[in-house]
Amino acid sequence: MTPILSQAGRDLDAAVREFIARTGADHARYAAGRTLSPAEAREVAEKVRAPWRAGGPKMRASDDRMIRTAQGPLRVRIHDPDPRPGKPVLVYIHGGGWILFSLETHDRVMREYAARAGVVVVGVDYDRSPEAKFPRALNQCVAAIEWVAAGGVGPAADPARIAVGGDSVGGNMSLAAAVKLRDEGRPDVISALLLNYGAFDVDLDPQDVARYGGDGYMLLAEEMPVYWNAYLARPEDAQNPLAVPARAELAGLPPVFLTIPECDVLAGQSHTLAARLRAEKVAAQAQVYAGASHSFLEAVSISDLAARALQDGARWLGETLSHTQAAAR
Structure with a gap:
């Protein structure tokens, strides 16, 4: 029997609630009450997420490549949805608290964007924490x-x-990369930012914590300090705008689309970011999804809400990047 979550999760969309229940049950089954090392936690997370990356759009071509960087070889995954040349590109950076998840866990999400937006998607296999500390993954x-x-x-x-x-x-x-490139005098490298339930600040909104920070909503408030501590190399990094982009100046950034699940302990951070972007005259569209939780896009195989959110982001990408093409002519 699929476990029923606490009363706190009753405001969730039914399919999203099922996603949380099933992933939670699978995590409990694979973890088996053990205290997990980062490597063991990754192994469990890969098993838990495996059913959710299956299926979905088929690509004309998908391949992994190793590229040379100043940090050493880096694997990227390229999903090309159709034979047209000269398509826009979405560089996609998966979540997982800097500790978990991978190109594999997010493969379906990347293919969904490729197919829905008609873009080439390039996923980045960055090094995870705590082995890799800021700023390695960002770089x-x-x-x-x-x-x-x-x-x-x-x-x-x-x-x-x-x-x-x-x-x-x-x-x-994603946001930190745009800030970094802007500050280096290269603001035009990135034409658009797609920010899905981002972790932009070390501080959580107390109202979000009270309402959505406990059991039943996928991401627990108590998890966030663990993730930040794994990522940051030293305490003063919490004031670095490239580590904590809530500290960054936002003027001069490209257009932004924010996917905001209503029932997410991080939702307030996206709302605050959207308001600050608009105050700096940055084009920012914030779309709130009632009944959605953190990570809900991964539930697209069973959730119409996730499918709608992916389509909204894809539509915005197509429109925004077509304007970039027109401006370049």
């Missing part, structure tokens, strides 16, 4: 973006039309 993501911008994907991709996006901590590093 790897920036290196992957630079590789795409230099024409590394080949004729299928238009290196002048690059969006960068991700979920949870992938949203953090």
Whole structure:
């Protein structure tokens, strides 16, 4: 029998609630009450997420490549949905608290965006924490973006039309990458940012914690300090805008789409970011999904709400990157 979550989760969409229940039950089964090392936690997470990456759109071509970076070799995964040359690119940075998840866990999400938006998706296999500390993973993501911008994907991709996006901590590093490139005098490398339920600040909104930070909503408030401590190399990094982009100046960034699940302990961070972006005259569209939780996009195989959110983001990508193409002519 699928376990029923606490009363706290009753405001969730039914399919999202099922997703949380099933992943929670599988995690309990595979973890078996053990205290897990990071490597063991990753192994369990891969097993738990395996059913959710299956199925979905088929690509014209999918392949992994090793690229050279200043941090050493880096694996990227390229999903090309159709034979058209010169398609826009979405560089996708997966979430997982910097500790968990992978190109495999997020493979379906990446293929969904590729098919729905008609873009080449390049997933980044960054090094995870606590073995890799800030700024290693961020620098790897920036290196992957630079590789795409230099024409590394080949004729299928238009290196002048690059969006960068991700979920949870992938949203953090997507925003931080744009800030870093802007501060280095290269604001035009990234044309759009797709930020799905991002972790932008070390501080949580107390109201979000009270309402959505406990059992039943996928991401627990008590998990976030664990993830931040794994990522940050030293306490003062919590003031570094490239580690904690809530501290960053936002003027001069590209257009932004924020996917905000209503029932997420991080939701307030996206709302705050959207307001700050607009105050700086950055085009920002924030879309709230009632009944959605953290990680809900991964439930697309059973959730119409997840499918709608993916389609909304894909539509926005298509419109925004087509404007970039028109402006370049």
